């Protein structure tokens with residue numbers, strides 16, 4: 001399996017203001033001190049430009065993009081627009097967007113295609129609800145979600161996948177390590193089935209209540225290539241220890 005550097009990404013969701021560039025600067029200092037770890041921050045779109053200017057080695061990403069290049073889509077942003085603002089990749093298919101905006105797997109695949117066409121990266125999110133976990137079918141459900149959300153052009157290191165159990169997001173609950181390992185192994189098998197050898201080059205991140213106390217254990221699980229961190233990425237005090245915990 002390809003060994004890629006750990007990838008630790010903060011998803012700020014609908015949080016943060018221009019003054020929080022000081023948080024980014026602290027993270028940029030950590031990125032300079034840890035060139036062996038890839039570090040990203042996805043602020044709200046309003047902050048992409050100012051954050052990109054202060055990011056140093058921190059990769060600035062968006063939280064979503066529209067599948068179309070332009071047109072009558074009030075309130076939306078195209079891949080080229082977020083790239084022009086300073087983002088080099090975008091999160092797509094986050095469960096909050098799948099729930100709040102009704103995004104489907106096909107929508108997510110189209111967004112991934114748009115990002116790839118614009119020369120950008122994507123972090124494609126998948127994950128099961130609590131009912132789906134309790135049904136005992138989480139692996140079948142999440143691998144099917146990944147298969148249907150993968151774009152036709154999904155090969156190469158522009159793509160990462162984030163496994164984020166919906167019930168673990170913002171709850172302080174985390175799956176046991178064996179369940180994370182089993183899901184990541186199943187997602188890897190799906191990637192190889194769909195993409196061939198290129199499927200080994202796709203990093204699979206874990207997201208959902210990652211914090212300084214559990215990061216070392218989670219990041220040490222087989223085939224966990226990094227973390228997508230929500231709440232704990234908003235402050236340097238909680239995000240920097242997660243970076244420190246990443247294997248190198």
Ligand SMILES: O=C(CO)COP(=O)(O)O
Pocket residue numbers: 011094164168169170171172207208209210228229230231232
């Ligand atoms: O949704 C997440 C990252 O995209 C995870 O959020 P929390 O780390 O706040 O649980």
